[in-house]
Amino acid sequence: MSVGIDEISFYTPNYYLDLRTLAEVQQTESEKYYQGIGQEKMSMPAPDEDIVTMAANAAQPLVERVGSGAISTLLFATETGIDQSKAAGIYVHRLLGLNANCRVVELKQACYSATAAIQMACALVTRQPDKQVMVIASDVARYDLDTAGEATQGAGAVAMLISANPRLIEIAPEVGNHTEDVMDFWRPNYRNTALVDGKYSTKVYLKSLKKAWENFVEASSLAFSDFSHFCYHLPFSRMAEKAHKHLAKLNKCGLNPDQLEQQIEDTLYYNRLIGNSYTASMYIGLSSLLENCKQNLAGKRIGFFSYGSGCVAEFFAGTVVVGYEHCLHTLVHKNMLETRQSVSYDEYLSLYRYPDPRDGEHHDIPQGTTGRFRLAAISGHKREYVIC
Secondary structure (H helix, E strand, O other): OOEEEEEEEEEOOOEEEEHHHHHHHHOOOOHHHHOOOOOOEEEEOOOOOOHHHHHHHHHHHHHHHHOOOOEEEEEEEOOOOOOOOOOHHHHHHHHOOOOOOOEEEEEOEOEOHHHHHHHHHHHHHHHOOOOEEEEEEEEEEOOOOOOOOHHHOEEEEEEEEEEEOOOOEEEEEEEEEEEOOOOOEEOOOOOOOOEEOHHHHHHHHHHHHHHHHHHHHHHOOOOHHHOOEEEEOOOOHHHHHHHHHHHHHHOOOOOOHHHHHHOOHHHOHHHHHHOOOHHHHHHHHHHHHHHHOOOOOOOOEEEEEEEEOOOEEEEEEEEEOOOHHHHOOHHHHHHHHHOOEEOOHHHHHHHHOOOOOOOOOOEEOOOOOOOOEEEEEEEOOEEEEEEO
8 A cells, every 4th residue: 555645735825026126126136036046936925814824725625625524634834833832723624624523733843844744644544544634834934134035035835635545646654864953044932033044054954965865775775866856845946956966966876967957947946936935845846846847757756855944854755656647736826826916025015014913902904815715803812714
């Protein structure tokens, strides 16, 4: 029996800032972003959007297909949680009308926790093959204005259904892990934006890739040459390119630069238009590969490198299932990206600076999202979500 990803769907807000606009305001060349970090746009959530509404929008197509009673567990991965106690997935559970017997839990470890959720989901399904587990990763990547990280902001959510005999990706049980206590990126409870040492974080990312890969080859018989494509965690698209060259060099592979690029380029398309989505980024990259690769991927093996600052990293393998192309949401995703609204720099600042009420009074929140779910109010320190 195989276990893995049966279906995948993602969502991103309907507003975006073109990085050409940011470059103009900063009086710098747009190629600094378009080429330098490989990013073109960054999604901006409306005031009535957050990790809950994005998660519910991402998961809705999956629930509509299998039914609300088919999901035994919902694992919600995020590093931009909205409550220190209550799991964000509890709100999603209600919005999607899931069964009262469905367990829900939230996981956190920077950008890595969606991968932990998938491995846990695979274990649950292996134990009970007739059950299906929903994994949702949802985040808003936000940095201080006028910092190096500002251009790598973004927002998005991805939902994946984990099942026996999956229709998209069979996930192999062998993994390679690396954990180390470092301070390359973190966000204390008293801050809305992350603190990051960018150059150091890049070094730790590459070191973790090396260590996780070395651990992986100890556990698996697979070699670099056994993989057709690779999905990396995507804080920005250029990072994947650096990582893949690093891994290829470690393995002394004989591929030329163009061949190496072909192994990752289709995973980057959506990320360039959305920006960083933390826990969701690598799996939106997987959607990008499955939906944009011109060759048939059936039977091809994909290498996954998941990294979460602080840090935890994991390398694992998946094989694309025959007939996968019939189980995708390609048209919905591309239409969502094409119909988004561009914002001016002043509108971007307005979205960025929208108040975060903490006084316990009643605050109605104006509608801005075009999604089905929205945050309608915050009242008495309680978040009130509605279905549009």
